Amino acid sequence: MLNVFTRQKILKQAKSLRRIARLISRSPLGPGPAGLNNLQDRLFQVYPEVAEAIVSKRPVVALESTIITHGMPYPENLRVAKEVEKIVKNNGAIPATVAIMSGKIHVGLSEENLERLAQDTNAVKTSRRDLPYVISKGLSGGTTVSSTMIAANVTGIPVFVTGGIGGVHRRAESTFDISADLTELGKTPVAVICAGAKSILDIELTLEYLETQGVLVATYGDSLDFPAFFTSKSGFKSVCNIQSPEEAANLIDANLSLKSNSGIVLAVPISEDEAASGEIIEKAIQKALKEAR
Ligand SMILES: O=c1[nH]cc([C@@H]2O[C@H](COP(=O)(O)O)[C@@H](O)[C@H]2O)c(=O)[nH]1
16 A cells, blocks of 8 residues: 555656656657658758668768767868768768767768867767767767667668777776677677777777677688787687678678677778887887876
C-alpha cells in the first residue's frame, strides 16, 4: 500500500512526464516516421550531393569534425578538412563531413559551412552524450567518432574515415577514462577506417575493451600488427588482416548482414613515406609521457 506522500509524489511526477510527452509530440524535434526526407526536415540536414548519393546507392564516406573544431588550429584545420574531402572525391566517393550547426546535425557540409565551423571557437566537442544538449540549445559542435557514427548510421552511410579513434586511457583502472567511441563501436554498425588509436592511450586495454564490446578489429595490409597512429606497429595484434578493398567490402557486408549492430575497426598503418616523421612524433609523445609520470 502506498502512503499518501508517495502517491502524491508519483502523481506529480506522472503529471510532469505527461507535460514533457506533450511538449515532445508538438516539438519539431519530436518522434515521427523514419526516412531520409523526414529526418532532413527535423534533426538532420543532409547535403544534397550526399542525399542523392545515398539514395542512388553510390559510395559515401562519413568524416568527423572534432578534428576540425578541437584537433587543430585555424586555418590548418580548414586546410586539412578540405584536403581529406578532396582525397575522398578523387577516389570516387562523396565525402560527408558530419557536424552540428545551430542545433542541426549536418551530414555533408557546404564550403561556407566548413569554413564557418573551422573558425567557430565556441563549437562544442560533441560525443554521443552531448547530442541532446547541443541540439536542443541550438549550438554548434564538432562530432567525435561516437556521434559521427550515430549520424552515419541513421542516414545510411556504413563507412566512416577518421585519423584515430578514442580509447582506454593509461591508468583507466583508477580514472575510468574510457572513450565513448568504444561503446559506440559495440552498438552501431558502422565501419571505422582509421590509423589506429592514439599512442597516448593504453592500446592493449583499448583492444581488450573492443573485444568485450564485440568489435572486430582488422589491419589493412600484409600483417596483423595493429598500428599506433604515428607508427605502423603498436606491439599488439588485430584479429585479422585485410589485403584488398574487395576483402574489406566483404567484411563490412558480412557484418551488416549479421544485423548484430556491432561496428568494425579497420586500421590502416601509416604509409612508409610518412613513417619517418611519425617516428619523431612518437618519440616526443613517449618522452612527454615519461616526464608526466
Ligand atoms: O588525434 C586525435 N584523435 C581523436 C580525436 C577526437 O577525440 C575523440 C575522442 O575523445 P574522448 O577521448 O574524449 O572520447 C575522437 O572520437 C576524435 O573525435 C582528436 O581530436 N585527435
